Amino acid sequence: MSANSIPSPPVHRVALLQLATLVPLCLLVWLALDETTALSTLCGGAVAVLPQAWFAAKLFRARGARSASEITRSALSGEIGKFLLSAAGFAAVFVLLRPLEASAVFAGYVAMLIVQTIGSWWFLMRRQQKQTETPKQEL
């Protein structure tokens, strides 16, 4: 199977799901608590979503067994980029955001990690199950 014939998994949907969860979550926090906590949650969530989207875009640039070494190289550069983007994001939030609710920043980050794990499992594993079921039905 050539690398071009392998369809790219819907990783962009995971980032969209994260954003679709983050915005209503921040609105709820705003209504339930205050503006500072909501803005801190939004920034913490953005620090999780943007580096993860970068990593996903880098990782799935190459596909297929023949591109295994290229996948590993792009995973390494994606991981370095994710680590640096996250560190820069946290530093920017803690320097620029005033007033700041630090616990809300980490809560937003962890909430987006949970959504990322569940969303990735849901979208990607479900798609793989469909792909493995389709050839069996054809036979």
Add this chain to the structure above:
Amino acid sequence: MELVLIAAAIMISLGGLGAAIGIGMLGGKLIEGSARQPELAPKLQVTFFLGAGLVDAIPIIGVGLAMYLIFVVAPGMA
């Protein structure tokens, strides 16, 4: 105050070390699995994506806590 910066440095370095070991092991297994069964390579790549997201979550939270220590707890030192 210097101890805060040392704590932040240890958090970042050990977090980076843990993430590097984890991602290295995952990448090695990805290549090994792709070489053994090439038809499973796309599935392994997706599993790698899921695993990498979980492996580097805790080190990045450590980096976030280190940034909090540097820029909020001891801002004059940075």
